[in-house]
Each structure stands twice: as C-alpha cells, then as structure tokens.
Amino acid sequence: MTTAEPQAQKTTVTVTVDGVTFEAQPGELVIKAAQEHGVYIPRFCWHERMEPVGMCRMCLVEIEGGRGYPPACTTPVADGMVVHTQTDAVKQIQDGVLEFLLINHPLDCPVCDRGGECPLQDQTLAFGPGESRFVEEKRHFPKPIPLSELVLLDRERCIQCARCIRFADEIAGDVLIDFVDRGDRMQVLNFEEQPFDSYFSGNTVQICPVGALTASQYRFRARPWDLSTVETSCTTCSMHCRGAVQSSSNRLVRLLAVDSEPVNHGWLCDKGRYGLEWVHSEHRLIEPQVRDGGVWSEVSWPDALDRAADAIETAKELHGADAIAVLGGARGTNEDAYVWSVLAKGVIGTDNVDAQLGDGLPAEFVLGMERAEIADLDRARAIVVLDHDLRDEVPVLFLRLRRAVLELGVPLVDLAPAAHGLSAHAAVIARTVPGEPLAANVHDEISRACEGRQGRVVVVVGRGNLAAAADSIVGAAAELARVHDVRFLSALRRGNVHGALDAGLAPGFLPGRTTLDAGRAWFTDQWGGVPAERGLDAEGILRAAADGKIRVLVLVGADPVSDFPDATLARRAIDAVDTIIAVDGFESESTKRAEVFLPCTLWGEKAGTVTNLEGRVQRVGRKVAPEGTAMDDWRIAAELALRLGRDLDLATVDEVTDEIARVAPAFAGVTSELVKSARDGAVLPVAGHLDEIVLRTGELSIMADDGSGTSWDPIKVHGEAPEEPADESEVTAHVDAPALHVWDRRAPQPEAPARDAYALRLVVGRALYDDGRLVSETPLLQRLVRDPDLRVHPSDLARIGVDSGGQVKVTSTRGSQVVAVRADAGVPAGIACMDFSADALGAALLVDAGQPVVDLRVESLR
C-alpha cells in the first residue's frame, strides 16, 4: 500500500480517517495517527509504548481499496489512505469482539477495583452491542491469586491482551509471567515457585485494560469516583517520574504514572508507586517536641522554635557560626532547600552544610559537569555506565537506558564494578576495581563501541560503591571527560538531592550552582552576608562533631546513623554533639538524641518544585492536609530565621519559587508561573533549553470530561509548543549575578592500597527495598526487603571453603560480622558485593570513611 513515488519531497503522508484528513508521519500506525487527530479507535492490547501485536481484534477498521478489515494497531499509514472506523461492518465487528470478550468476563464490576475506570466497561458502553446472547455458565477460576506480594491476579476477568506479559518482557526485561494453556483456559501465570517480583510489576496493574491485575496496596481501598487527583512528581528517587497522586478522605491511596516523554514514558517503579503509606504511618511524629530533663514532651510550635533558635544563637555566640552544622535537605522541595540554605549560610553564617550524607559525589563535580538530559540517552553515540546497579538505585532510569540500548541500539559501555541488569546487552564490559583507575584501554574500547555512530557519549555516573571514596569515581569521570563530545548524567539516587545541591546545600556553594567565592558579592547583596570560607562536607561535619567541634547539629530529614556509609563514625558524632535539632517526620536513630524535634510535612502534603537528575525542575503537588501540626520545612526555616533576627518576608511557596528564580543564577527564569505552565517543567539553566518547553493546554486525562473515559490510557497532559519562543532575556540571570560553576576536571587519585590475594575488596550498593524510612513504614514493601548477603565469585567461594548460602565471618578495619554468602558469577573474582543497610547485618558497620577502599577478610565459620 505504500506509495514510494517521489512526490515532490513530501515527508508526510496524507490520510483520511472518518472524513478527517490530516498529515501523518510515514510509518506511524493508523490507531495512533487517528487518535492524535481526534478519532478514537477502540483497543485493548495496543499500548503506545509497546510493540503492537494485534491480539484483541478490537481496532479492526475498514480501509478503502484494501482487502478485509486490518487492525489499526498493526497497519502503518500510507499516502492517500482512507480509513473508516464507524461503518456498519466495523460496528458489527466491534459488537462481536465485545460480546465475545464478555462471554467469560464476570460482571462483578461493583466489587472490581477497576470498575468505574475500566477500558472494557467504557468501550463496551461506547462501542458494544448492549446485550449479550450468552446465557450459559461462565468460566470459573479461584480468585484472586497473588502473582507477588504486590500484584493480584483474577483470571476470570482476564481478556488475554498480553499487555502485562509484553510489558514484563519488552520494557522491564523480567520475563516472569506468561500465558499457560490454550483456548478458553488460557491464563496469565507466573512460573512455579517464582513470584512476579519485578521492580516494575505495578505498571502491569496500571496498563491492564480490565481488573485482572489489581494491586494489593489499593485493593478495595477506594472507588474511582471518590478519588481526587493532583499531578505531581515522585520523589522516591532522583528520577522524578511524573505521576498523578490520588487521595480519598484525606489519605493518599494511589499513585498512577503519567506519561511524560522526557522523563518516565508512563512507567513507575514499585517503590515509588506503592510507597505512600509511610505518610500516614502511626509512627509519625506530628507535634513539635522538646526534651526536658531527658524526657520528651509535646510543646507548642512557638516554644519549640524559640528553643531551637536559642540553642543556635547561644552556640553562635559562644563558639562561632562554624560550631553549627546542617545536614540533609534532599528530602524536601527546592523551596525547602533554598530557605534552609538562606538560614544556614545567610542568617547563621555557617558553611558546614551538606545535603548528601557521604553517599553522593562532591558538589564540585555534580554541579559543574557538562550535563546530559535523559532523552540524550536515546540519541547517544554510546552510553557509558559508571555506577553499580541502576535498577536498584534509579529504577526508571534503568528502563530508559534499557530502551536506548535494546530498542534503539545504542552501544553500552559497562564500567560497573559487577554485573547488573544491562550487562548482558553491553557492547563493552570493563569492570572497574574500587580504588583503581579505569582500565588503560577504556578510550579505545569506547571508540570501538561507537564506531560509525553519530551523537554524544553519555556517561551515567553515580556513587556505585559506598565503600570506596567518591574521589575514585570523580577520577574516572575526569578520565572519561577526555572522550570527544561527552556529557554526564548524574545517577545520585537521593530524592531531591539535585535540587538541594542547586539550592546551595553543599559546602562551598551558594544557590544556583555558584561557588561561595564567585557568588560572594551578589549574595551578600541579596542576603546580607555569606560564610567567609568553605565549610565541611558531611564526612567532615561528622568528624568534627565526633571531636566535639560541632555544638549544634541540625538534621533536616537526615539520619546519618542509618544513612552515612560509615555508621560507626556517624554514631560517635551524634553522641558527641551538644544539641541536635531535628526536622523530620519520624524518630530515627539520629533524632532520638535530639533536643528539639520539629515535625515537617512529607511528599503529598506539600507543594513546590523539585529538580531531577537531569536538572529538570517540575512541580510536586499537595494532595492531603498535613498530619497533626506538621509544617513545611521552608516555613520552619523562615520561622527560625525570624527568631534569629531576620524576616525573610516569604509567605507562600510561590513567593519562594520566585525568589529562587530572581536570586539563584542557574534558576533564572524558573518562576512559579513558568513551572505551572510548562507541562514537562524546565531544564536548568533554562536559557540553554528554551526550545524544549511545552506549554500545557489541558489537565490530566484521567477521566474524559464527558464521562466517556476512553482517552486516558496512558494518562497524559496535553500540551503544545509555544507559538513564539520565549524571550531569552527573561530567562537569563541578572547581569551582576555570578557565573555558573564549571567542573575543573581535576582528577583526584586516591591512594588505595594494592589488593592482596587474601582479601576481597568490598562494593556496597543500595538495594531498592532498603531499610530506609519509606520502606520500613510501608508494611507492604517491608515484606520485600531481602536480608543483605555477601555476593562473591564462585571461585572465591571455593577458596574461602564455604558453600553458597553458608555463613561467613567478614572483618574489615572497622569491625567484623557474620553474614550469609552467595555465589554470583557476575561479581569479578577478588570483589565482594553487599547491599547497604545500617542494621547489624548490613555493610554500614564495615565501612571506614577514612579509608579509600574497604578490604574484607572472609573466614568460614567452620
């Protein structure tokens, strides 16, 4: 049907669907092209992010001149094509397909979680016959059966569209479910004794066009019509997938993925999707408390704030501002981070401020590197992974990477210390050894991998190993920076860590990616003063605290005892500090000793902006009223500033956003107005990404306004490019504003001891379901936490003399403990991998932050 005639270099094809004539891209599918021009063709199996299969036969259409009735989801458009979707013959087909699907589909819609937002219901109403001729008994299965802890399967409701199976295979790469049996007994099942424990299983629930797959977290929690929805970004990791958070009776009940082209492509990980419950945990502290004579007592906000301000003021008078340190700030919004930055650096005058807890990379590198966007992965010359396992750290970035490598054929250069989910698809594998420089031939290998390809090289760089100093990663990055046309994509995982760093919550930096020295004049003008010299980072702060040099430690949503890689140092520091002021939602190992506890709002309870790993500023939405009297972090900081003698004159979140846009150079132009009107947010600095801004033209397509409800799969927000490109002068910083920091590409080479033949070098990464607060306060996810074990190469296992699964005693310079050991051929010989956790089984007690690497002695217990 395709006409290959040279038609005056026309790059589009002309198609008519139901009398609407439009231009479409060659190769585009009829179903998609029609939808984009307002003609909805019913479908069940087709999903625009997956390969078409033509299984459900719902989208059959009539094409003039063609034979039969082809499925619109597998037919590409052709020039001059005339399609009819409403003829009598097509109508008869649709009636027939729906009647056939409903033969065995139970009519238990009133108890089905999908009832009310069900594509089968909606399309039956819109396209179906109205009555069934089937009077016999329907097929029965026991229901529901769990496919995993998170996903329940009702086989009676399944219409065999294979969306879930295709998602698991094509998108997630976890082939854990498939069809078994044939005919009317055909059913989706997991394999025997192997649950569907993909990190992405929740997506199958969202794309299931019926109620066959339901989420155990949402089971019978609410019905679609009593939900209210706000568009937001998930801040569980730094990817900031777009989502629609829904609540019922002031409780968060569900997070749905929104399809955002630059970020998440409509997917979420299960931790983000189901990690809502912690907001309403019974363990949350929701009233301010102070400690009197060792006993907690609830007090009023003014009393608690006075007490905190007094402690800060006294310490400053007696010991100077450097005796005060602020840790944390990566959990909140940009506004939270900025006002805390003003309080710490402008009002108190200390530069001992760090949003990363020794588990990140130096701010000099993160803020100054030449950044790539996530979308650059798709068109890269090659992708270099300089991290551990992205699937555990930034899961949806892993999906984007997987798509770029598998679907778009971008070569992958794998420099991770051990094999991970994408290693099987890597063009080049060169395992980095912690503490050692990159392999000498890495440049040759990279150029070999990208032979004959155009575009940039994107290096995905994260803190892959918490047991080795960050310097070695910066060193490797400096080496890779010599590659021609290279860009870096940070994979730091902590919620809003990039926003916090951008807001100046790092030693030596001021808001907007400016160094203390460069921004001194400008910010002294704006704030009335900045610290005199560079302060300490998290490790330095904890060391100083352990030595008694830090008198007041402010923990803004930070728990160093559980999160700092070297738990021993963190505990010593916490024990040595005079006064701890905690701004948090929960009591933690670190806040237990606090003098003042100020309860803050959590995700879902606060509005504002956040910055993701590519520097994209997007909005988070407030869906529920905060528990108790919890306050936004930024408001707490503003109240403290007021008590320390400075009125910041900030009343609303939007005012803070606008002040950031005015003051912080990298944020120039990112006003509250822009963030609200730009559908996909804006990438910092905006001046360099103006052409990417898409203005929103509608709200979330969760339900169609007319109740037809057939258009929300996937959930999207409509937008269009502005008619006139924005004026560049509006998004450039003030002429006096300091320049942005640029990474000097200096490569620190840590002096790591040579590996000896008896020790295993430790690689510590984060598991997705770790012992963090979100997981431990969400019972459903808590069940998915694995006990950390030591993974070593089988040959090392033989050398130690234990079987896989046996117990070994591991000893580092810090301490020793007993863990289970497991053979893993993906771990190179001489390396031992372990998941980070702060409890007795985890790696935190083995890590010594003072050492460039950690070498383990491993002894069999026999």
Place this chain on the structure above:
Amino acid sequence: MGRFSGFLVTLRQMGKPRLTTEYPKVKHDKPERLHGRHVLNRYEDGMEKCIGCELCAGVCPARCIYVRGADNPIDDPVSPGERYGFVYEINYLRCIHCDLCVEACPTEAITETKLFEFSFTNRSDAIYTKDQLLVDDAGRAQRLPWELWLGGEDDATSAWMRATSPSGASAYEGRVSWSGELGFGVRPPEHGQQPANPKPQDD
C-alpha cells in the same frame, strides 16, 4: 342571630367526617412509595447483602453516604463474594431521601422503610452506622430510641420496583424485579402492574 352565627359553623361541621387524628398516637397510612430511613438487608442465611461497592455513595446527590469496602474474611465471610461493606454510614442531617442509592444498589442491599419520624439531639445520633442500619435476625429494621415506630411501618421495607429499568427501556417500567429476602418478601404489585415478571417487549 348575630353573635350566634359563629356556632353555626361548628354545628355545620359536626356531621362531617373528621380529618384530624391523634398524631402521633394515630398515624395516617403513608403512600406506597414514601422514602423513609434506610435499612441494610440480609440474605436468608444471615449474610449481608452489601458488598461495599460504593455505588450508593457515588450516586448520592447529598453526599451523605460513606462506604468503605474490605476483603471478606475467608473463614467468616460477612457477605458473599470477595468484598463486603466494612464501613457504612448515612448522615441523616444531609439525606434528602431521594432513593437514588436504592436504585443504584446492585445487590438490593439498601432499601427504605416508611419511617420518617426520627429526630436527634446530637450529630452523632444522626449519623447512622452499619450496626444501626442492618436489619435484625428476623429481617426487621432496628428500632432506635429516637425513632417513632408504629405498627406496620417496618413491614414491606424492601422489594420495591424500579421506576424505570437501568437501561431506560419503558418496557421494563413497573416490573417487579427484585428477589425476596429475609422475612419481608415481595410486595404485591401496585395497581396496574403485572403480577409476575412478564417478558418485557422490545419497544
């Protein structure tokens, strides 16, 4: 005559039938279709009919119904099927007795009695919980202290007919389509209706 003309009025009325009754000791019969306070019905085996689907809450124009569903306990199910009404509350300070909930209910769990004489002295009494709305073991509505029940008002609390069929076809109009349940079964058809369930004609 003059001053006695008023007595004439009284005398004239004496022979006529009396309309005033000793309310509340004596009550007028209420119309067949009066919408009173609700009951939640049970099946003959005592299982609750409510499945917690929230359709009543969804359709309620006064937003006075609050329902939450939950998984039926496997060893001691409350209702047939997977789900039961875990919370069921009606706020009678808001209810306008429109009966849309009764029409929406897919299991005939919620129906209305003829009782409208109930008044409260505090808000919490006005919010009826599931325990108060459920019929007793005999299938009769519970009599709460602030409700004035007189004989017969809790008969025929159920088995009402739909004004129109769900699909709106007039052929179904007046068709008594509900099943009988515990104690108080099918009410006789109203005047002009078919007694049984005739096959509806297509219109």
